[in-house]
Amino acid sequence: MAASPPQPVRVAAGHEDEPARRLASQDWFRVDAELDRDGVSVLPALLSAAECSGLAGLYDTGGPRTFRSKVVMARHGFGLGEYKYFDYPLPEMLSRLRTALYGHLVATANRWDAMLGLEPSFPPSHAEYLQRCHAAGQTRATPLMLRYAAGDFNCLHQDLYGAVAFPLQAVILLSAPEDEFEGGELVLTEQRPRMQSRPQVVPLGQGDAAVFAVSHRPVKGSRGFHRVNMRHGVSRIRSGTRTTVGLIFHDAA
Template identity: 45%
Template sequence: MSEFNTKLDHLNWKDISLQLDVEGYAVLPGLLGAEVAGNLAKQATALDIGRVTLESSDLGRGELLYFGTDLPVPLDTWRPVLYRRLVVIANRWNETLGLDYRYPAELDDFLRHNPKAGQTRGQSHLNRLGVDNHVSLHQRNDGEHCFPLQIVALLSEPGSDFEGGEFVMTEQRPRMQSRPMVVPLKFGDVAIITTAERPFKGTKGYYRVNLKHAISRVRMGERIGLELSFHDAC
């Protein structure tokens, strides 16, 4: 069993599931660790992968580096392992919302549905932000087959490599003002976040709440982060 699997086994998944229900995100402190996070940042930025400016898609200022559908080591082996943990929560959410669809137990089986719906563009990427760069509020829910959870990680050291650049989420409940949340990420931390919608228990039962995420303005240095998606885009 890999070290990554061992780390996942030692996490309290009951508490993680509860926090996702309540807040829409859950931080896994130090899951990557500083060495792995630093190596990922160096390796990935050196790869010849798809570079897109945030300005070109009106998503802020900075640079996204897309991996495509083939992820680099070790992300290619970590993603299916994480999916197996998260699919239990995803299917419970569908059941809570009264949806008939159940996600397959294995990531490869789920991804086979993506091309049939025209979803052929990999969404997993690095975001590289310099001074005055930011990522605007957005969702990664493009396509018919959308997995309700995704992974983000911080590959730079706050206060040393950069200042500012907080990971931010907003939650919109019906007939209420948006609720802002700052997700407290440190170097090497991973967070599970809601892709777009999740169930929330109100006084009259469960209903859907809508979430978006962003990265605030970097005030100093360079911030490198990771977003790992479990479905492809159109």
Template identity: 40%
Template sequence: MTPLATALARLDWQTIGLELDREGFIVLPGIFELEVPGLFAHLLNGFYPPLAQVANQWNDTLQLPCRFPPQLTDFHAQCRAVGQQQALPQLTCLRKDEHLALGQDAEGEYLFPFQLAGVLSAPGEDFSGGEFILTEQRPRMQSRPMVVPLQPGDLAVITTAHRPFKGSKGYYRVNMKHAISRVRSGERHGFLLSFHLGIHLGVGAAHDC
């Protein structure tokens, strides 16, 4: 068994699910090694099955009809059947004074509610600034910003666009976006992995599957 497979097998998915329910993201320290061949494919295929179970629970909570299949290959087949053919960009490279604007990777009919984020260069050594940021917008409230601390080898599971939140009258969807703050020095290399496939910009409208 590879070190990555061993790390995945040791994860406490009950705790991960509870934290995703509570905050909409979780940071898992020391999950991967940078030199692993085919790292992104291993992360996507390894994390999809347990995250699909959490995603289906979220859809149950929100009373959404869609259910995600247990394997990533089957989900990608569903995406391709509706014209979502393209893997979304995975790598980010930001130099001094550059940033990633607040947004969502939420195009297409099928949208998986989770993404994986990490850094490939060391904060404080290779670059300064460049914090990974999430914002959460609840109805009639100001956006809540959250800084997601990341070191090389850490993996953040984040909400792609919407998550269930329990209010006084039951559950409703809150909107979440991500960004990377301005890099003050050096170069920040990182990644953001989407489980769903994308379409050409301007085609179709996104909604939660």
């Protein structure tokens, strides 16, 4: 069969900006406080069920102009399941969400650097931040779509793609838990110096996003703030199919 031509993303055509508007109406006071306390926060109902299924459909229908590569996780020891990296230009809705989300998270990124005794240096706009990635030779798109079937899982990891790294990332659950899959929970671990690691399970509904630390975050101890290492992964999918979109703000080398 001939490969079908790349299709435009039919997610509520003309409403690509709706998710960015929903972002603006999140409780950012709560989100910022939870990020400081736990290194993770949930943004409820960022995408509608129709937007979720529209986007998830891209996994099968998107051609080489949508995705730049596919990774079969077992081949790299990353777990079981697969994912595809989007190529630039990103689907309009994801591009707008990524840009808008950066704008909401940059204050936390700069605050975290200040807590760790670093000079806060993240620019206010994502466009400027991408220029910084490009100057460091990081030019490839990192947003991705992940697809897990029953039995699949994602080993604990950190999404670093070069020296330039934004400290927060987001994952959006496109599938409906219980209806479309069981199991498959987003899990975070926090590796505290000279202590046992702390696990967190992040409950997500369809269309919810989790924002969390990419690799480390500041934690207040008895002698000021120190850096704790964070990793994320996904527990085994017990039944059904689970699809997510990952939004990472740095480009890849």
